Amino acid sequence: MTQSIDLRRRGLLRASGVSVLSASTVALLAGSEKMAVAQPSNTANDVGILNTALALENEAISAYQLGATSGLLQKPVLEVAVMFQTHHKEHRDALIATIRKLGGTPVVAKSDAQVAQALNASALKSQTDVLRLAQRLERGAANAYIGVIPSFGDRALAQVSARLAADEAMHWTVLTQVLKDPLPAKALSFGA
Amino acid sequence: MLLPASLMAAALALAVAADAAAADAAHGQELYESRCGGCHSLDANRVGPAHRGVYGRKAGSAPNFNYSPAVKNSTVVWEERTLNAWLTNPQALIPGQRMNFRVATAEDRADIIAYLRQQSGR
Numbered sequence: 001m002t003q004s005i006d007l008r009r010r011g012l013l014r015a016s017g018v019s020v021l022s023a024s025t026v027a028l029l030a031g032s033e034k035m036a037v038a039q040p041s042n043t044a045n046d047v048g049i050l051n052t053a054l055a056l057e058n059e060a061i062s063a064y065q066l067g068a069t070s071g072l073l074q075k076p077v078l079e080v081a082v083m084f085q086t087h088h089k090e091h092r093d094a095l096i097a098t099i100r101k102l103g104g105t106p107v108v109a110k111s112d113a114q115v116a117q118a119l120n121a122s123a124l125k126s127q128t129d130v131l132r133l134a135q136r137l138e139r140g141a142a143n144a145y146i147g148v149i150p151s152f153g154d155r156a157l158a159q160v161s162a163r164l165a166a167d168e169a170m171h172w173t174v175l176t177q178v179l180k181d182p183l184p185a186k187a188l189s190f191g192a
Numbered sequence: 193m194l195l196p197a198s199l200m201a202a203a204l205a206l207a208v209a210a211d212a213a214a215a216d217a218a219h220g221q222e223l224y225e226s227r228c229g230g231c232h233s234l235d236a237n238r239v240g241p242a243h244r245g246v247y248g249r250k251a252g253s254a255p256n257f258n259y260s261p262a263v264k265n266s267t268v269v270w271e272e273r274t275l276n277a278w279l280t281n282p283q284a285l286i287p288g289q290r291m292n293f294r295v296a297t298a299e300d301r302a303d304i305i306a307y308l309r310q311q312s313g314r
Contacts, residue, residue, distance in 0.1 A: 045283060048260070048290045055239040056231060118236040140230025144293060147227060151283060151292035191227075192300075 042153025047104035049148050050095050050157070053164070055107050056141055057092040061085055062115035063137055067130040074127060077178060081134065084171050091164055098157075128179065135175040139190075142168035146191035165190070215299075220307030223300055231293075234311055240291065246270050247305075247312035251286065262288030275305045 064085035067073055073081055096106045116122070124130050145165035152158040169190055176183065224232075224243075231239035241254035248271065252264040266286050268274050277285045279295040295301045 044288075045292070048288075049292045052231070052239060052290050052292065059239060118233065118238050120236070136225070136229060139226055140228070142230075143227045144230035147293040147295070150294050150296075151281075 043102050046152055046154050046157055047099055047102050049151060049161075050099050050102070051104065051107045053145065053148070053161070054092060054095045054099065055109075056144060057088050057095060058107075058109035059115055059118075060088040060137055060141060061092060062110070062112045063119060063121075063134065064088065065112055066116050066119075066121050067124075067134060070121075070124060070130060072124060072127050072130050077127060077131070080174065080178070081130075084134070084138075084174075087167055087171070091167070098160075131175055131179050135172060135179060135181075138168050138172040138175060141165075142172060142190050215302040215306035217303065217306040217310045220303035220305070220310075223295075223304050224307050227293075227295065228304070243308055243311065245312045247275070247309040247314045249312075260288060260290045262286050263290075270308075272305060272309075275308065276301050279304065 064081055067081055068078060068085065099106045110118075119133065121133075124133065142165045145161045145168065149158045149161050152161065173183075228240075228243075232241070232243055234244040235242055237254065237257045241257035241259070246254070248269070251266040251268040251270060251274075252259045263286055268278075268286060270278075274285065276298075278291075279293075279301045281294055282289045282291045295304065
């Protein structure tokens with residue numbers, strides 16, 4: 001059964017003494033969906049942000065699918081790519097569950113063919129090409145999750161966005177190491 | 193001393209114009225690729241609409257992109273002032289939009305706008 005992201009944070013949020021949870025989040029954490037949807041002003045905007053995040057995750061899943069089936073990735077890079085795709089699928093499932101709990105309708109994913117065209121996948125001719133595309137998308141995803149944090153009405157969802165950004169940054173770091181690119185010389189390289 | 197609203201608006205416009213004059217499109221390209229590239233491309237609709245030609249374009253008018261009703265129905269035209277407001281806080285400019293991504297630093301916003309303007313041939 002798919003759990004929403006917030007439910008998995010319940011214990012830690014309590015333990016860390018977080019006191020900024022909105023009424024809607026408290027209701028969501030308590031499993032009361034009726035209460036959760038009773039805060040319409042912030043919730044509608046939060047659902048919009050989560051749906052944009054879902055579209056981003058759907059694109060990432062398709063991009064890794066294109067890479068994995070391209071015949072360009074060799075083991076063990078292929079296995080890592082498939083693992084990262086699994087992470088994105090877990091993000092997708094958690095986002096869908098959360099959007100539904102908040103009373104929203106999850107956006108429908110584009111087809112792999114549509115994503116391939118938008119990302120110009122026909123130009124990918126080598127493993128390095130595929131990894132560069134993945135590296136670029138992961139950096140963009142991390143920065144996207146950081147860039148929407150101030151817009152969440154619900155601070156618990158903002159924290160979730162930070163956790164998702166951390167996953168994407170981890171992916172970017174591994175891809176950067178595989179590509180033998182230098183690591184950032186300065187701190188605070190994401191979100192900047 | 194309190195300034196009249198019209199004077200404050202003029203001062204704000206001057207500040208935006210000054211930022212635009214000093215903006216660095218090359219740095220804007222770096223920022224665009226790292227911060228906007230998760231969702232946007234210049235020539236393809238992805239999570240967000242294609243951006244080539246966005247400067248000077250009416251909001252919600254990129255061909256074949258499924259905009260929110262709020263953006264589609266907006267009368268905003270993208271130029272220095274509106275793009276600066278959009279990147280500062282999209283929801284404040286067009287309530288009901290779906291982007292919500294914010295660029296906190298005025299210099300970074302100016303550089304990104306300079307790049308978008310350059311890529312729009314303006």
